[in-house]
Amino acid sequence: MNGQIQEAGHVFQIRWIPKYTFVERLLHWVNTAIFIPLVVTGLVLYLDALKPLAQGDAGQWMRLVHRLVAILFIAVPVIYGILQPRRLWMHLKEFAFEKEDLGWLKNAFGYYVWGKHDAMPPQGRFNTGEKINAVVMIISWILFVVSGLIMWYGKGIVSAELFRWMVVLHDLTMILAVCMLIVHLFLAVAHPLMWAALVSMRFGVTSATYAAEHHAKWYYGPKRAMELYEAKKKNQRHSA
């Protein structure tokens, strides 16, 4: 990398613009700090290799930690919702899907795996993939909380059959959330195209050129972004 920059010879300057507020970032990292222990303490019941940690006193500790952290898992979004209901609602609206999101879906594989930039339609502050991530996280949260609360308090109150379904649901939700998390981690940490994402979630700012490329609808506004996109596509057709 070093060598390449020197060879290229131009000054590599980044213009930083704000993307995520302090609260948004705080929520993200708090959620991370909560979710990882939950997954780990839950996984001991799931993976045979971890069985010794699930048994006896170790297992009782795992259960205890899982429940204590689960309280935070439930409480944090709920408290945020109580303290900042309007902001929460705005966030939720940002994650809503539109017709245009189909475009991302059509082009995702080509874009993320083969690097085909130009076909990807303009994205908002959260691209469709990030919306999917958020929606999966939110739905998982709901399913985890409902199934988890029933598993915790429901013995003898709900029917055994409902309890059994909740256990399965907790498992299914976990599988979904963990798969999502694996992809999320990969994109956040290892994918070249997404390089600014982690920076922005840590420091709240993103590169302008990155934003113009990846979040054009947010950077330029929806109309202008669309115009640029159409123009790009026309050029491509002309050149081809």
Added chain:
Amino acid sequence: MTNTWVDLKNADVILVDGSNCAENHPASMTWINKAKDERGAKLIVVDPRFTRTASQADLFVAIRSGTDIPFFGGMMKYLIDNQLIQKEYVLHYTNAANLIDPGFKGPANLDGLFSGFVDDDGDGFGKYDQGTWKYQTDPQGNPLRDETLKNPQCVFQILRRHYARYTLKTVSDITGCPQDKLEAAYKLYATTGARNKSGTILYAMGQTQHTVGSQNVRCMAMIQLLLGNVGLPGGGVNALRGESNVQGSTDQGVLAHLVPGYIGIPRAGDHPTLAAYNEKETPKTSYWSNKPKFFVSLLKAWWGDHATAENQFAYDYLPKVESPAKHYWMALFEDMYAGKIQGLWAMGQNPAVSGPNARLEREALKKLKWMVVQELFDTETCSFWRAPGVKPADVKTEVFILPAADAMEKEGSIVTSGRLIQWRTKVADPPGIALPDHQILNLIALKLKALYAAAPGPFADPIVHLNWDYGKELSVEKVAQELNGYATAVIKDPQGNILANKGDLFKTFAMLQADGSTACGCWIYGGYFAPADDGAGKIMPASKRRGQKDPGGLGLYPFWGFAWPANRRIIYNRASADPNGKPWSEDKKLIWWDEAQKKWTGYDIPDFVPTRAPSDPGGKDPFIMRVDGRGGLFASLSDGPLPEHYEPVETPVTKNPFSSRLHNPAIQVWKTDQGKSIGDNLGKTDKFPIVATTYRVCEHWQAGGMSRWLGWLTECHPQMFVEMSKELAAEKGIRNGDRVKVSSARGEITMAAVVTGRFKPFKMENKTIHQIGMPWHFGWGGLATGDVANDLTPHVGDANTTIPEYKAFLVDIKKA
């Protein structure tokens, strides 16, 4: 029992009346089930309530508490009318053919009384002069008999006339049991009259704890005689004893009128000397004619070398009771209540809970100067002086509590209902300073002897001279040897052969003599601790044996333990063979006459002179303890020679259908403090219309001293409760689980209501009678607490034994 527990498996019909054996003797079900499974036996359960035993019954018959005599009387009428008796047995082995004094009259003629009734104070209760209740005899004193059983004065005809009033209709009405049910029970039980069938009757407190208790038992004995069931395998009259060693305690004479071995205690005035006692108390015939041998051997055991022919074997050392002996339980407490008794020594007894009219009895305890309680736990008797509502400062009694060891924490023998003595070893040490009862008594006796030796006073000889050499740490084996009986000197036969050396243990009570050469603490135990073979060649004291051989496969196990008398397992077993000595049937063979060897032989020890042939005098008389050797269909008790129905003292019925006499005229009725809050108050049906009974549950033990302190048992039955029918509950607006108050003329208690289909109202012709029942295990101590059921029961009891009428009294019930 005349038979044994295991012998139940040999019965063809098992009749359970006044017992809840599945509840209180759970192991009995093993043998009852064997009878059902292996020989198709049927179980009949007669009880006011559908019990855990009834759940196993082929036929359940519900009768109102206190109507057993009508039930049995009706059965006797049925057997006689339908010719279902075992004719040959009845003729030869009972006194059916004996002629009765023409002066004898019965309730059918005397409107509820027998001839000879004397009522001094005109209160309806009195005594019988039994002068006319006797046989007609020839000049030699032998009873006159009519072997055709047709003479109007023969016992059989008197019996027939006596029970002619006990028609199905009348019995049905007074018991509240439908006629068809009664008839089904009679018909089924009558099948045991066949020569190749036998039936057993099991009973317990449900029969005895009535003012007619003894007559209830008489009914069962009479029916078993009529059907030829006594002395046979699978037959007999079988009392299921209510405590694991109450059989042992009655064997040892722990009753107001006995010394060990069911010998009457001498009475002041009646028996001034030993000779007078022997003369008066010894019958000329029957095995009891040997009584002087037993009695003298007893005195010899107690006073050893100080009992000699010169001093009437220390007869004067033995305390005498009043005549008649009367200090049974209730009399004791009445005297206590009147302040006449200084001290009480209660050993493993909880009268504060188990005594009738318990409020009065607890008041009586307060009148004592001192009380000693030997107990495992801090029972209600230990703590009566600080019971709820009692201020300790108000009670002047000095109470000593001696912690005692429980059964597993000491060695010794226990006697089952079947007279089987089994030696048991100690398996655990008692906690803290607790000691076995025998060691407590040992220390007390040694101390008393020392104190009296030092300061004799006017007459210390009976104590100072007491033969008490069991060691500082009492050796139970030494006591056992004394009870077994031993030679005090060399004993020779007329030819000069040595039969026993000094100190030898006897193998049988037949060795006992009245001349001081033998000592025996309890003649019926003769042989129980003597060396015996266990059937596999090992020699040990008989009651320690655990031999598994069972000749004949009847479950007699003659090499296991020792059954008194003389290891006879089924007593009166001569009656299992016909008058010629041949078993009544191959199926029921037990012992038989071996003509070649000229002796009785078989699967059991003959309860008979072994060499007495059937053709010899007395060779056909199986009932060796009775003066005429025959079973008594007609047999005198203080309230009559034949059972007659009387209602319980507290009865919901105003008319006795069999006569105009409502209550047993020969009972004692206490009248202390009548009308006061605590007193001998009796209730009437206008205020107390409901019949109540008391009983036990499997999970608790007697007055609760052994079970209410244990968490596992308490958990099963944690609280006092009362059971009642759904109909009664609906009438009173009581729901299952509600708290209710039950009251009698003597008290009021509160408990949980168990509303159940197991009690059903008794329908008489003119009215419906409700019955309820409750366990009597509870008191204020321990983990499982509750009010005391016996606060409700009355101070009245059986005419002969004075056992209290716990089983039928009147109450009212309401929501708490």
Added chain:
Amino acid sequence: MARKAMLIDESKCTACRGCQVACKQWNELTGWEYSKTVNTGSYENPPNLTPQTWTRIRFNEYESRQGFRWLFLKEGCMHCGEAACADVCPTKALKKQADGRVTVEPDLCNGCGYCSQFCPFGIPRLEMAGGVIMSKAKASKCTFCQDRTDNGLSPSCVKTCPAQALFWGDRGQMIAAGKKRVETLKTRGFTEANLYGEAAVGGLGRLYVLIEKPETYGLPADPQYPAVAMMWQNIVQPLGKIAIGGTVLGTFLAWLIIRRNIKMEEVE
């Protein structure tokens, strides 16, 4: 190894509760000090199985066509042939032994409670300590006295029963004896007599001779291994592992491709 089973002959049981107490004595369980039972109008106590009550007698009054009946049922772990509790137990604290007993190793149990909810009979109980948030829990149930039966003895209840209504031995023999008893009962007029547990849920280790239909005793007529358990253990969990593993693998493979296709220098 031959499968062992317990035969409970409810035609002989007299509900003495000897078994209930013998179980507590052998397994050192507590009684009233723990449960503080009260009389709510029945002989039945405790009112349910508990972590300290592994077997219990149920009392049921029933008017049959042949008359009044007082039915008794000794309830406890059925030791199912297909034991859902052992299948879902994440720590192997509940284990199905070769001879069919479902034993419990409390040291391994982490108190998750799945066993208690997946059991078709609702048997395992959780011993709770420490309150609802901090709680430590241990599963407990009848183990057929595993320390006794491991050593060739019969369970404590079987040894105690004074009515000889309990039997322990080879399952084949227990079934044969049970069937014979049912036939005998039928000849005595018990038309509804039946043997419960021969085939259900893989065949129960606790077999009953009943004198009325199972429903009359409060037993499920047709108990089933919970389908959810089957789906969860045999489908969801394995597929889930494949999904997660696949995602990891797929992501890794994708990364290998991506790094060839997309160069950092060309990225905006």
